[in-house]
Amino acid sequence: MEEEKRKLQKELEDLRREIQRLGEKLASKPDYGFGKGDPAIYEWEMTLARQETLKERVRHIEDVLRRMEEGRYGVCERCGEPIDPARLEVLPHTTLCIKCAQARK
Structure with missing residues (x-):
């Protein structure tokens, strides 16, 4: 189980770095000049969705690690x-x- 725990901790670190990188990308929100269908807006929304997916994965991993610590895994x-x-x-x-x-x- 220690090996699995190390793998999960490494994945958690990687995910947090990627979430940070995506957050920096999202900080430069596109201009809404072209409105609906603008490729820049679409890309921004896809980046936001990706970040939310990664955050959900982080929550799952944190839960697994907590259960491991508590002996419930x-x-x-x-x-x-x-x-x-x-x-x-x-x-x-x-x-x-x-x-x-x-x-x-």
Whole structure:
């Protein structure tokens, strides 16, 4: 689990740097001179959306790291059973085992 924790911490650092870079890019908001459909506005909005997506990923990673520290990582929130390591490999932020996730749907 220590290796996984190191990977997540590295990813967190990388994401925070990228969010900072995008924030600097967003600080130079385009002129709305051309109005709707202006490529500069479209690019600004796409950058903003990308930044929000990265912020959401940061929240997920922080949650995983918190659960690791508390000893709750890899344990299903609903049934208390261990989550399959293969599932955690694909979805490290998951809090439900496959059985409980399917039952939720």
